[in-house]
Amino acid sequence: MSVLVYTENWDGKFKKLSFELVSYAHEIAKMLGTSTIALSIGNVEEDELKKLGDYGAEKILKVEDNRVKNLVNSAYTSVIAQTAEKEDATVIVLSNNNSGKALAPRISVRLKAGLASGVAALPSSTDPFVVKKKAFTGKAFANVKINSNMKVLTLFQNSFGIIESGGSSEIEAFTPELSDNDFRTEVKEISKVTGKVLLTDAEIVISGGRGLKSAENWGPIEELAELLGGATACSRPVSDEGWRPHSEHTGQTGKIIAPNLYIAAGISGAIQHLAGVSSSKFIVAINTDKDAPIFEAADYGVIGDAQKVLPALIEAVKEFKAEA
Amino acid sequence: MKILICISNVPDTTTKIRFVDDNTKFDTNGVQWIINPWDELALTRALQLKESSGGAVEKVSVITVGSKSVEPTIRKALAIGADDAIRVNAESEDAYEVANLIADAVKDEGYDIIIAGIESSDYNGSAVGGMVAEFLGLPSVSAVSSLDIENGEVVVKREIDGGSEVMTSQLPFVAIVQKGIALEPRIPSMRGIMMARKKPLNVIEPAEVAPMTEYVSYELPPAKAACKMIDPENVKELVVLLHTEAKVI
Numbered sequence: 001m002s003v004l005v006y007t008e009n010w011d012g013k014f015k016k017l018s019f020e021l022v023s024y025a026h027e028i029a030k031m032l033g034t035s036t037i038a039l040s041i042g043n044v045e046e047d048e049l050k051k052l053g054d055y056g057a058e059k060i061l062k063v064e065d066n067r068v069k070n071l072v073n074s075a076y077t078s079v080i081a082q083t084a085e086k087e088d089a090t091v092i093v094l095s096n097n098n099s100g101k102a103l104a105p106r107i108s109v110r111l112k113a114g115l116a117s118g119v120a121a122l123p124s125s126t127d128p129f130v131v132k133k134k135a136f137t138g139k140a141f142a143n144v145k146i147n148s149n150m151k152v153l154t155l156f157q158n159s160f161g162i163i164e165s166g167g168s169s170e171i172e173a174f175t176p177e178l179s180d181n182d183f184r185t186e187v188k189e190i191s192k193v194t195g196k197v198l199l200t201d202a203e204i205v206i207s208g209g210r211g212l213k214s215a216e217n218w219g220p221i222e223e224l225a226e227l228l229g230g231a232t233a234c235s236r237p238v239s240d241e242g243w244r245p246h247s248e249h250t251g252q253t254g255k256i257i258a259p260n261l262y263i264a265a266g267i268s269g270a271i272q273h274l275a276g277v278s279s280s281k282f283i284v285a286i287n288t289d290k291d292a293p294i295f296e297a298a299d300y301g302v303i304g305d306a307q308k309v310l311p312a313l314i315e316a317v318k319e320f321k322a323e324a
Numbered sequence: 325m326k327i328l329i330c331i332s333n334v335p336d337t338t339t340k341i342r343f344v345d346d347n348t349k350f351d352t353n354g355v356q357w358i359i360n361p362w363d364e365l366a367l368t369r370a371l372q373l374k375e376s377s378g379g380a381v382e383k384v385s386v387i388t389v390g391s392k393s394v395e396p397t398i399r400k401a402l403a404i405g406a407d408d409a410i411r412v413n414a415e416s417e418d419a420y421e422v423a424n425l426i427a428d429a430v431k432d433e434g435y436d437i438i439i440a441g442i443e444s445s446d447y448n449g450s451a452v453g454g455m456v457a458e459f460l461g462l463p464s465v466s467a468v469s470s471l472d473i474e475n476g477e478v479v480v481k482r483e484i485d486g487g488s489e490v491m492t493s494q495l496p497f498v499a500i501v502q503k504g505i506a507l508e509p510r511i512p513s514m515r516g517i518m519m520a521r522k523k524p525l526n527v528i529e530p531a532e533v534a535p536m537t538e539y540v541s542y543e544l545p546p547a548k549a550a551c552k553m554i555d556p557e558n559v560k561e562l563v564v565l566l567h568t569e570a571k572v573i
């Protein structure tokens with residue numbers, strides 16, 4: 001028996017999210033009295049792979065095959081299913097990010113394993129297997145019972161945390177069997193934004209809404225994000241207007257994020273917007289309207305004009321940094 | 325070419341979520357039901373392709389797994405412009421079961437492109453599309469933000485962390501779509517609503533499938549403490565609180 005965790009890499013590096021996944025998988029393995037095995041697909045240096053051991057992976061399987069350099073859903077499903085069978089995995093853990101959402105359902109069907117997606121806590125019991133997941137787009141949680149012997153879970157990002165357990169780990173190469181049928185899609189062109197903090201990774205997010213009035217007024221948002229090492233985001237009307245790129249739109253129909261700090265300036269706090277940001281650990285609202293619903297979701301609020309409050313906040317952060 | 329859209333019937337996005345029977349059931353009292361926003365956009369895109377393809381796309385169909393109570397939602401899809409509809413007469417909250425029923429219903433129907441949304445706004449499974457692909461043994465691309473047909477070949481764009489990729493796929497294939505697939509959902513016209521009444525809606529009785537998962541209970545998130553108000557003339561205090569109390573900077 002084992003718990004298998006698929007750890008995605010980005011240009012050969014893992015992220016906090018990968019370590020959170022391994023920590024989570026390791027805690028489940030402890031509940032089941034079994035071992036944690038991490039699977040890495042793509043070229044990752046040994047030193048980097050070893051890091052997974054710090055969070056509880058006892059064995060690290062690496063698949064370095066040029067055919068699976070980019071995500072191909074069927075091929076990755078085959079790799080994960082084959083490693084799960086080889087390691088006799090009863091629980092398979094992935095992230096609830098784009099690739100996890102692409103793969104988990106296929107793995108579930110391939111292995112006849114029940115799937116719980118967007119889980120946000122350890123199972124409350126393992127027999128029967130019951131786990132808490134996000135439901136109703138952040139408005140509730142559901143406790144799901146998985147009836148099958150094998151289980152697939154996708155972990156909601158930043159909902160569990162990181163646990164360093166500092167064990168030792170062995171690295172083992174694995175060669176999957178893949179057929180032409182696994183490669184019926186082809187990547188033609190890749191475009192990447194580099195040098196910016198990614199919205200989905202950021203621990204701090206500074207976000208602007210229609211209350212900022214126009215694209216020219218985004219200077220303070222960008223400056224504050226830069227100062228705090230965060231990413232920038234916006235509400236839907238802002239990206240619809242073309243003031244900001246679509247990739248920044250958060251909410252039910254945009255990106256769903258869970259940073260430690262979300263600062264919302266000139267955002268009213270519509271339910272569809274909150275659906276994407278309510279999992280943030282702390283929310284700061286800056287709004288001229290004291291009755292704006294965003295204040296119900298916020299931990300800290302400033303009633304005022306964002307064009308004045310943001311520059312003052314930037315100054316205060318600079319002062320704070322100078323003193324620290 | 326034939327396109328099929330999987331339609332999920334979900335509570336309106338502004339619904340206040342409540343539970344009954346000791347928090348074991350979602351309270352559907354007074355809930356307005358809508359087509360899951362992604363599915364509505366997917367349908368809109370499929371209809372655009374049909375109109376612009378010069379006959380390459382012959383038919384756009386929709387399928388839903390649900391009891392008779394979801395018929396207004398599927399009729400709305402017909403009113404928006406789908407040519408015909410299938411309803412598999414079963415009620416299920418388990419994505420595995422839903423996908424299995426969809427796959428069974430369409431395996432011999434020869435759809436070239438099957439589209440599902442990236443997630444339903446109720447159970448947030450992000451599962452049915454990928455599962456249908458696997459049941460049918462088809463390739464799938466997820467997080468698709470644009471879909472075109474160029475010289476008989478499908479070209480899609482998918483979102484990845486911090487960027488995007490342009491991809492092609494052999495047909496038939498399954499696209500799991502998200503933001504960008506269409507800008508605004510198409511609204512049914514008066515004529516569309518009239519015509520929808522006469523369009524075929526085939527009801528299929530389900531095969532026997534056992535659910536893999538069950539929802540045993542629900543919880544609402546813990547209530548937030550009241551928002552601490554900070555004087556706009558003294559935002560320094562906010563910085564201090566973020567450092568000492570929230571410990572986020």
Ligand SMILES: Cc1cc2nc3c(=O)[nH]c(=O)nc-3n(C[C@H](O)[C@H](O)[C@H](O)COP(=O)(O)OP(=O)(O)OC[C@H]3O[C@@H](n4cnc5c(N)ncnc54)[C@H](O)[C@@H]3O)c2cc1C
Nearest residue numbers: 209210211235236251252253266267268272273288289306
């Ligand atoms: C199916 C569906 C899906 C949707 N999905 C999303 C989604 O994913 N994300 C999303 O964001 N929205 C979404 N929406 C739209 C949502 O309902 C709201 O319309 C939207 O979030 C409002 O954006 P806003 O807060 O920027 O603008 P507004 O609601 O116009 O709010 C502007 C706010 O700025 C304040 N303000 C004005 N001037 C200033 C100033 N000088 N300084 C400070 N504050 C000021 C105002 O008091 C107001 O509260 C969706 C809607 C539907 C129907």
Ligand SMILES: Nc1ncnc2c1ncn2[C@@H]1O[C@H](COP(=O)(O)O)[C@@H](O)[C@H]1O
Nearest residue numbers: 330332389440441443444449450451452
């Ligand atoms: N009952 C259903 N009938 C038909 N399609 C569905 C059903 N439930 C979900 N889907 C499809 O699967 C997508 C993702 O739903 P889910 O896996 O439930 O998050 C939806 O956007 C629909 O396209």
